Amino acid sequence: MISLQKHLLIDARPLNGRKTGITRYVEEFVSIWPKETNFKTTLISNAPIQSSLLLPSNINYIHDDHWSSLLPGTLWLNLRIPKISRQIKATHFLGTQYALPIWGGQHLIKTVFIHDITFHLFPSSLKFWPRIFLKFIVNKSIQKADRIICISQSVLNDLEFYIGHSLPNAKVCYLGRSSQLIPTNLRTKSSEKIRLLLVGSIEPRKNIRQMLRIFLRMYHISREIELDIVHGDSWGKVIDSDLKKEIDKTPSIKFHHKISDSLLKELYSSANFLIMPSLYEGFGIPVIEAIGHCSVIANDIPVFRELSEHISGMHLFNFEGSPEKKAEELLQFLRSVNIYEIADDKGYFTYNKFITSVCDSMNLT
Secondary structure: OOOOOOEEEEEOOOOEOOOOHHHHHHHHHHHOOOOOOOOEEEEEEOOOOEOOOOOOOOOEEEEOOOHHHHOOHHHHHHHHHHHHHHHOOOOEEEEOOOOOOOOOOOOOEEEEEEOOOHHHHOHHHOOHHHHHHHHHHHHHHHHHOOEEEEOOHHHHHHHHHHHOOOOOOEEEOOOOOOOOOOOOOOOOOOOOOEEEEEEOOEOHHHOHHHHHHHHHHHHHHOOOEEEEEEEOOEOOOOOOHHHHHHHHOOOOEEEEEOOOHHHHHHHHHHOOEEEEOOOOOOOOHHHHHOOOOOEEEEEOOHHHHHHHOOOEOEEEEOOOOOHHHHHHHHHHHHHHOOOOOOOEOOOOOOHHHHHHHHHHHOOOO
């Protein structure tokens, strides 16, 4: 029997021009894809593929403009991937965002990325039907997957607890640092102010409301602190009218909506601390984006404990409790540590390691 050349088909729907955590990891993953491989690689999407990074010339691209491309992305994937993968003789499929083709595609060796289980732990973060649909797709994709890749041990632990049994075909593969945010020239940090930076969508699980309440009380105690909040989408009524009135009267709080990577890099470099008060994260990409720029103060939750084992200059702090009490504790903490400390991972989180780990998991090496 003549064996087919290995041919990997990658779900490239995240490469849609938006700036989300999933978009960033997929474009970084693809942009440094090995030039010399013993297998063929094709990206496929139901929309034009866009990236702020230069993508390799040795990768093929398919923009499927079939009428079904107008349907919700996961439905399109299930209708079209089995047929297209046969036409192009693909042997492997990589689902970059939770989903696999669950009807058909038996000829494919399937791998799926699981980034978190927010749909289960924080269902209020999603609308009713998307939540039900995502739960169904994740459950079915896990059943169909030959390989499951979790972006942290914390995600794998949560997933196994949610499923109710161990997953021997699952592997942890840590994400890498974004090439667009690696520091070049560090800006001089002000000695007059302590600059805090918070990066993330404004949604309930990010715990931004609690952080704002803490900061407002800190600001009443001392004018030496500033807070920059960088965010994309917003949902969940995180900031009510009373909180907004307080924010509007506080010049030391600045919001930055969907900014460029160059401006984001400047904010990281001028900050003294990245603040991550999240109640739940699958990984927490801003933590590794801050490496080389500033130090990190993160909520004391499992995934941040995990990351802190590999990052110096990362501190854990319990953000839960009375805002008044936490304001005093955090202000005291900020005054007790070196405000010029910079987080360092000694090269632990890189996309070259990530790609090697993923390829090994998929038996593509």
